[in-house]
Amino acid sequence: MSAAIYVQINIIPIIVLIIMRLNTPKIFTYTWRSRVLRFIIVLLAGIIVINMCTWVLDGSIKPYASALLWFTNTLYSGSVCFAAFLWYLYVYDMVVNGVGQTGRKAAVWSVPLLVLLAVLASNPWHRLLFYMDSHNHYVRGPYFVLQVLIPVGYLTAASALAHRQIRLEYLPEKKKEFQMLAAFILLPVLGSILQLAFFGTDLIWPFTAASLLLIYTNVQREQVTRDSLTGLNNRRRLDQYLQIMDERLEDKENWYFILMDINKFKSINDAYGHVTGDEVLREVSDRIKIVFGAEQAFLARYGGDEFVIILKSNTPEEAMDTIRRLQESVAGIRWGGGKPWEITISAGCVKYNADSMKSTRDAVALADKRMYQEKKRTK
Amino acid sequence: MDIVTHLSVNLFPVCMLAILYLNNQKKGTRKTETRLFQQLILMTGGLIALDVAAGFLDEWQDRTPVFLFWLVHILNAVFSAMVPCHWFLYLRYRIYGKEPPDRINKARRILQYVFAGYVAFTALTPWTHLIFSITDDRIYRRECLFFIPELFSGIVFLASSFLAYAALKRASRSALRQEYRFLMQSALFPLAGILADTIRADWCITAPCMSVGILFLYIKTQNQQITTDGLTGLNNRREFDRYLRKKTEQDRTDWGILMIDVDDFKLINDRHGHSVGDEALWATAGILRRAASGEPVFLARYGGDEFSVIGEWETPEDARHMMQRIHSEAELFRQRTGKPYSLSLSIGYAMWSEIADQTTAGLIAKADERMYRQKTDKKESTRAARLHRQPEPAICAKKEDSV
Numbered sequence: 001m002s003a004a005i006y007v008q009i010n011i012i013p014i015i016v017l018i019i020m021r022l023n024t025p026k027i028f029t030y031t032w033r034s035r036v037l038r039f040i041i042v043l044l045a046g047i048i049v050i051n052m053c054t055w056v057l058d059g060s061i062k063p064y065a066s067a068l069l070w071f072t073n074t075l076y077s078g079s080v081c082f083a084a085f086l087w088y089l090y091v092y093d094m095v096v097n098g099v100g101q102t103g104r105k106a107a108v109w110s111v112p113l114l115v116l117l118a119v120l121a122s123n124p125w126h127r128l129l130f131y132m133d134s135h136n137h138y139v140r141g142p143y144f145v146l147q148v149l150i151p152v153g154y155l156t157a158a159s160a161l162a163h164r165q166i167r168l169e170y171l172p173e174k175k176k177e178f179q180m181l182a183a184f185i186l187l188p189v190l191g192s193i194l195q196l197a198f199f200g201t202d203l204i205w206p207f208t209a210a211s212l213l214l215i216y217t218n219v220q221r222e223q224v225t226r227d228s229l230t231g232l233n234n235r236r237r238l239d240q241y242l243q244i245m246d247e248r249l250e251d252k253e254n255w256y257f258i259l260m261d262i263n264k265f266k267s268i269n270d271a272y273g274h275v276t277g278d279e280v281l282r283e284v285s286d287r288i289k290i291v292f293g294a295e296q297a298f299l300a301r302y303g304g305d306e307f308v309i310i311l312k313s314n315t316p317e318e319a320m321d322t323i324r325r326l327q328e329s330v331a332g333i334r335w336g337g338g339k340p341w342e343i344t345i346s347a348g349c350v351k352y353n354a355d356s357m358k359s360t361r362d363a364v365a366l367a368d369k370r371m372y373q374e375k376k377r378t379k
Numbered sequence: 380m381d382i383v384t385h386l387s388v389n390l391f392p393v394c395m396l397a398i399l400y401l402n403n404q405k406k407g408t409r410k411t412e413t414r415l416f417q418q419l420i421l422m423t424g425g426l427i428a429l430d431v432a433a434g435f436l437d438e439w440q441d442r443t444p445v446f447l448f449w450l451v452h453i454l455n456a457v458f459s460a461m462v463p464c465h466w467f468l469y470l471r472y473r474i475y476g477k478e479p480p481d482r483i484n485k486a487r488r489i490l491q492y493v494f495a496g497y498v499a500f501t502a503l504t505p506w507t508h509l510i511f512s513i514t515d516d517r518i519y520r521r522e523c524l525f526f527i528p529e530l531f532s533g534i535v536f537l538a539s540s541f542l543a544y545a546a547l548k549r550a551s552r553s554a555l556r557q558e559y560r561f562l563m564q565s566a567l568f569p570l571a572g573i574l575a576d577t578i579r580a581d582w583c584i585t586a587p588c589m590s591v592g593i594l595f596l597y598i599k600t601q602n603q604q605i606t607t608d609g610l611t612g613l614n615n616r617r618e619f620d621r622y623l624r625k626k627t628e629q630d631r632t633d634w635g636i637l638m639i640d641v642d643d644f645k646l647i648n649d650r651h652g653h654s655v656g657d658e659a660l661w662a663t664a665g666i667l668r669r670a671a672s673g674e675p676v677f678l679a680r681y682g683g684d685e686f687s688v689i690g691e692w693e694t695p696e697d698a699r700h701m702m703q704r705i706h707s708e709a710e711l712f713r714q715r716t717g718k719p720y721s722l723s724l725s726i727g728y729a730m731w732s733e734i735a736d737q738t739t740a741g742l743i744a745k746a747d748e749r750m751y752r753q754k755t756d757k758k759e760s761t762r763a764a765r766l767h768r769q770p771e772p773a774i775c776a777k778k779e780d781s782v
Contacts, residue, residue: 004579004581004582005384005387005388008384008388008582008583008584008587009384009387009388009391011584012388012391012392012587012588012590012591013391015568015591016395016591016594019591019594019595019598020598023598023599023602187394194390198383198386198387201383201386201387202387203387203390206387206390206391206394207390207391207394209391210391210394210395210398213395213398213594214398217398217399217402217597217601218402220598220601220602220605221402221405223605224601224604224605228617234609235609236604236609236610239609240405240406243410266645302653303653303683304683306653361654364652364653364654365652365653365654368652368653368654369652372649
């Protein structure tokens with residue numbers, strides 16, 4: 001294959017990675033995780049460039065080509081392994097929901113990486129991994145497979161971790177997130193299979209870039225659609241969801257629209273300040289996640305202290321029962337010390353009905369009315 | 380170029396388009412903007428498919444009938460013009476979408492005529508042999524006007540870019556300027572691709588470059604949504620905090636802030652329901668946008684029913700002038716629209732130079748204090764008015780019963 005074709009294949013992924021990198025500083029808050037993701041993006045762009053260089057240089061008879069090839073091939077293998085290691089740390093951090101992996105644990109996991117780096121550094125002398133023949137062609141060494149196995153091992157371990165976490169999560173959004181992380185390895189694998197099947201293609205890195213793009217757009221979408229305080233879906237996502245429901249209202253049998261708010265939230269806020277108010281909101285939404293997470297439901301924060309739940313349930317009694325369970329759970333919230341404040345919530349529940357409702361707006365209005373009725377009753 | 384190369388160049392862009400298409404689909408298709416974007420992705424996908432199909436035909440030269448060659452190459456020429464036309468319409472919709480539809484339709488009609496003429500011209504190629512021809516041994520050959528498709532799509536992409544540039548020149552609000560800037564840049568990626576293809580006859584990178592442009596549009600649009608409030612479209616609280624921090628770090632000339640509160644919002648919500656409450660917030664954002672039109676100010680939704688304006692006013696008079704404009708816009712809104720609720724705003728201002736401790740918290744607190752003073756003044760006056768004249772509707776009077 002000529003150099004022009006390599007450029008055509010690889011220039012697009014490189015541009016895409018650069019666009020991704022340039023547009024991250026603003027959207028991701030400055031956390032360890034986002035720093036790692038940004039670094040992986042840059043590293044991948046670098047790997048693609050080095051890969052291009054090795055292909056162009058391979059078999060070249062220009063002076064210094066041999067030294068250059070030794071250098072680029074070593075750099076390539078090292079960067080690939082390092083990127084895979086960082087990806088593993090990233091996924092691990094997501095799984096344990098940590099704030100960064102820098103301590104002793106990270107050092108233990110880095111052992112395979114360090115072993116490979118050490119072998120790579122001494123490779124020109126023992127030639128275990130690869131060497132250049134007299135025509136400056138790349139030749140595999142006896143332990144060549146080490147350079148492949150260690151990065152693939154990291155990626156597989158990351159996928160396994162994410163896969164295990166899918167079952168442990170109860171929110172569908174979280175489940176999807178981990179499914180995405182577990183599936184990260186699939187596109188690179190597909191790329192390498194295609195590369196083996198069709199000789200002369202160079203697909204593994206473009207496919208890895210596509211996989212990374214998938215993760216990136218997902219993180220971005222999460223920032224757009226998730227409420228940062230409570231972790232529930234935000235108002236924007238709710239509006240989108242209602243719109244989609246509107247488009248196929250007929251086949252929404254047995255769906256219930258629930259609107260609820262925290263009673264006297266304004267006085268909690270006034271008496272204890274906004275920090276306590278935020279804490280209450282977080283506590284309540286945690287209860288919502290626990291109670292409704294097991295059901296087929298869409299959970300969102302509507303505004304200030306109001307929540308919306310769209311629930312699939314067989315009978316109205318079952319739906320009301322779930323609401324009652326939530327109310328009991330919320331009434332049980334106490335925070336340590338001082339005088340405990342009883343938190344109660346009012347809810348209005350409406351069954352979707354294609355015959356009497358033109359759009360979901362009607363459901364919102366009706367649920368609103370019912371919620372205020374309940375509020376008056378309990379006062 | 381052989382088929383393997385075609386596939387390896389185009390597989391990544393196809394993956395990318397598929398990812399964007401699926402991501403975009405989750406938004407629902409009712410919004411025109413989403414639908415247009417979705418169509419743009421599909422058209423580019425179609426163009427890539429035709430590129431690859433042309434590669435396959437070259438591979439199986441002796442087994443394919445000649446008319447398939449004609450069909451694929453004509454379709455390719457049509458699609459490579461359709462994508463830029465759609466791009467133009469999409470940008471036009473994003474820039475002028477809120478204007479009356481007849482203006483947009485007019486531009487669309489003109490473009491449709493031009494496009495129809497172009498399609499007719501390319502469809503006649505088997506007889507005219509002006510753009511390309513297929514020889515008897517099934518080889519694609521460029522003819523004297525081979526550059527027409529490239530030229531056409533290049534011009535339309537350039538026009539799209541220029542459209543956004545013209546809008547950028549006119550815009551004053553920073554959020555709008557940012558949007559127009561990236562809309563302008565998005566059309567440059569395909570232009571680069573067309574240029575590369577024209578220079579190197581054996582390259583085929585226009586369609587991949589188009590998909591990069593689409594990705595650029597998508598990422599920038601998503602980023603924009605992260606910083607704006609979903610309901611009102613103004614900057615959200617996160618962006619407000621960021622902007623305020625940036626402002627305090629670079630204090631050359633004086634600047635100030637307005638805090639704006641919707642009077643008795645809780646009452647509107649309780650009495651008329653949430654959808655009317657949302658409408659009131661939306662109307663307030665509209666009032667602020669109209670009052671701020673033509674001025675380089677920063678508009679944000681601070682929280683529930685509180686809004687904020689940050690501007691580079693040199694004196695408190697300038698800030699008060701802005702307040703006055705907002706009040707008169709609100710008055711206009713009350714007169715023009717017969718809403719069941721009465722929308723009135725309380726506004727307080729604060730200048731950076733008058734804050735002794737130079738903190739943003741102090742600045743906001745000062746503006747809040749003035750806003751509450753205005754609010755209580757208003758209440759006093761309505762109470763007084765009620766004592767002397769006929770009773771006012773309760774909605775403007777009391778706030779204490781909201782808890």
